[in-house]
Structure formats: C-alpha cells, structure tokens
Amino acid sequence: MAIHLLSGPAKADEVADMLSALGDYIKVAVDIERGILAGGGVMHADCERVLLDDGSRQGDLWGGDWLPQERKVRYSSMINIRPAQNSRSTEVQNASIRSTMERIIVSTLGGG
Numbered sequence: 001m002a003i004h005l006l007s008g009p010a011k012a013d014e015v016a017d018m019l020s021a022l023g024d025y026i027k028v029a030v031d032i033e034r035g036i037l038a039g040g041g042v043m044h045a046d047c048e049r050v051l052l053d054d055g056s057r058q059g060d061l062w063g064g065d066w067l068p069q070e071r072k073v074r075y076s077s078m079i080n081i082r083p084a085q086n087s088r089s090t091e092v093q094n095a096s097i098r099s100t101m102e103r104i105i106v107s108t109l110g111g112g
Contacts, residue, residue: 002040002041003040003041004017004039005051006038007035009108010108015068017040020040025074026040027043027047027063028066028105029044029048029050029077030105031051031056031060033056033057036051036056037105044064062077062079063076066110075098077090
C-alpha cells in the first residue's frame with residue numbers, strides 16, 4: 001500500500017494499490033491549481049504531505065474521498081479546516097473548489 005502522486009489517469013494496478021488501504025474508497029488530497037492528486041493510505045494528511053513535498057502550496061490542497069463503486073466524490077477531511085481561507089468545516093463548502101476537485105478526481109481515478 002502506497003500513496004500515489006498522479007497527474008494523469010491512474011492505471012488499474014495503482015487504483016488497486018490505493019484501495020488496499022481502506023477497501024472500498026480512496027483518501028485523496030487534491031491540488032486544485034496544479035490539477036494533480038495524491039491518493040491512498042489511511043489519512044488525508046499523508047496524501048497532503050506527498051503533495052507538499054512535491055511543491056504544492058498548502059492553500060491549494062483540499063481533501064476528500066473517491067468511492068469507485070458509486071463513482072462518487074466525498075468532500076470531507078480534517079485538512080479542509082482552515083479559518084484563514086474561510087473554511088471552518090471538514091466539508092468543502094465552496095462550490096467552485098468542489099467542482100474543480102470533482103473534475104480532477106474523476107479524470108484521474110474514475111476511468112474505465
């Protein structure tokens with residue numbers, strides 16, 4: 001089980017590896033400016049760390065989950081709590097951010 005840094009569509013073996021952490025969903029952190037994500041592991045913060053180490057800026061990172069069986073995105077993560085950006089909830093409230101997250105997650109993990 002590893003955290004994968006993805007800038008394009010994930011391969012089937014990468015998705016399987018990311019799913020191995022939790023079974024039926026994948027935790028992700030999404031860089032909405034760079035259009036990339038890190039997925040896998042058991043904590044959004046681990047995915048966030050991979051993106052930060054790759055040069056992402058904290059303010060551009062948002063956490064959520066991909067549920068492949070339902071082809072659904074969940075927008076909740078502790079990393080989303082940031083009062084300085086007017087985000088006081090674990091749930092991403094901003095519709096534009098949610099839309100960008102969904103586009104990146106679905107295009108990266110939702111293939112096939």
